[in-house]
Amino acid sequence: MGQTKNKKNKRTSRKRHFWNFTHNKRSQVRMSETIAVLFIFFVLLLFGILFYYKYSQISFKEEQEAWVGKKAGDATLKALFLPELACSRGGAVPESNCFDLMKLKRAITVLDENFVDYYYDLFPFVKITVEKIYPVEEEPWTLYDKPKTKKLADGTIVDDWEFKEKAHFVVTLKDETKSESEGMYGIGILVVEAYG
Amino acid sequence: MVKMKWKGGQVEVMGLVIIVILITLGMFFMLKFTIDEDPETNLFIEKPLLANGVMGALINTNVVCEDQVIETPLSIKDDLIDDCAIHKEINSVHQCGGKHSCEFLRETLVEQLKATLGKWRVNYELHSVLVSGATSEDLFPVIKSEEEDGTEKGCPGERESSGSFPINVQQVGLVENTLHIC
Numbered sequence: 513m514g515q516t517k518n519k520k521n522k523r524t525s526r527k528r529h530f531w532n533f534t535h536n537k538r539s540q541v542r543m544s545e546t547i548a549v550l551f552i553f554f555v556l557l558l559f560g561i562l563f564y565y566k567y568s569q570i571s572f573k574e575e576q577e578a579w580v581g582k583k584a585g586d587a588t589l590k591a592l593f594l595p596e597l598a599c600s601r602g603g604a605v606p607e608s609n610c611f612d613l614m615k616l617k618r619a620i621t622v623l624d625e626n627f628v629d630y631y632y633d634l635f636p637f638v639k640i641t642v643e644k645i646y647p648v649e650e651e652p653w654t655l656y657d658k659p660k661t662k663k664l665a666d667g668t669i670v671d672d673w674e675f676k677e678k679a680h681f682v683v684t685l686k687d688e689t690k691s692e693s694e695g696m697y698g699i700g701i702l703v704v705e706a707y708g
Numbered sequence: 709m710v711k712m713k714w715k716g717g718q719v720e721v722m723g724l725v726i727i728v729i730l731i732t733l734g735m736f737f738m739l740k741f742t743i744d745e746d747p748e749t750n751l752f753i754e755k756p757l758l759a760n761g762v763m764g765a766l767i768n769t770n771v772v773c774e775d776q777v778i779e780t781p782l783s784i785k786d787d788l789i790d791d792c793a794i795h796k797e798i799n800s801v802h803q804c805g806g807k808h809s810c811e812f813l814r815e816t817l818v819e820q821l822k823a824t825l826g827k828w829r830v831n832y833e834l835h836s837v838l839v840s841g842a843t844s845e846d847l848f849p850v851i852k853s854e855e856e857d858g859t860e861k862g863c864p865g866e867r868e869s870s871g872s873f874p875i876n877v878q879q880v881g882l883v884e885n886t887l888h889i890c
Binding site: 560609610 | 751760771
């Protein structure tokens with residue numbers, strides 16, 4: 513009687529052991545499944561975050577470029593109507609989109625001398641250049657160049673801009689030293705670069 | 709009747725499919741953002757204003773003939789367009805390198821447009837139309853911007869105009885010059 517009871521007990525414990533073993537294995541599988549799902553979820557989340565970060569970085573840069581570009585465009589329009597450069601017929605009527613070369617050459621010093629008093633408000637952190645492209649190409653005239661700068665602790669001044677945006681405009685260049693039959697009117701390009 | 713059984717395995721497969729779709733969509737958007745860069749140069753100037761400026765500068769220019777057949781520079785507005793309109797079908801008064809004024813004028817304009825708008829990768833079309841009475845005809849073939857391979861492109865779709873730059877040619881009519889950019 514006692515022997516049969518023992519056998520029964522042994523069988524029950526073996527069954528239990530087997531049940532425990534299979535149950536553990538199933539739990540482990542579940543666990544690894546959950547880990548895999550969580551891993552994929554976090555990978556996707558990471559992708560999403562990276563993508564959003566990159567996207568916002570690019571859109572911020574684009575906005576910044578557009579803003580600096582607009583500054584270049586505005587400065588171009590202001591430069592086109594500067595009486596210091598504009599051509600005039602008979603000393604009174606201004607000719608549109610035309611620069612007088614004699615005025616232009618003189619304006620380089622005028623703009624530089626009056627930079628703090630007047631021109632900085634008109635053209636903050638820009639570079640204005642005029643290139644003659646026809647009839648003969650000439651070295652460009654830099655009318656104005658005031659880049660963004662900063663002063664370091666040791667007193668040295670260094671550039672403080674990351675990029676620049678260019679705006680171009682085609683202008684007529686009038687050379688009053690020549691008569692119309694000598695080729696008074698040429699073609700030039702007004703280039704305005706804004707520092708950002 | 710066959711009963712549909714919704715097993716756990718099927719749910720997992722559905723989950724995997726969704727993940728694959730999400731990853732594909734993500735990759736697609738990333739590729740779109742990286743490849744789809746706008747090749748056009750930013751002008752930062754209103755296009756009609758730029759077109760007007762270019763057209764004005766071109767019309768006012770004094771053209772120099774390099775082979776010295778013409779000794780003095782000629783004004784596009786006062787000499788070349790006039791001469792081209794008057795002597796369109798016959799020998800022109802002003803010639804450069806044996807070329808008719810219309811041909812020389814067109815060549816000069818092509819060169820200058822290439823050196824400015826072409827260099828900034830802006831597409832353009834320049835029309836010069838001679839209006840005489842009720843009729844109108846092109847003074848010279850329309851000048852169009854070119855692709856990198858040299859084929860003409862111009863502005864077939866949406867475009868901005870410089871406005872008309874009319875030049876009165878006595879006894880012939882009116883030459884209307886318009887530059888379109890896009």
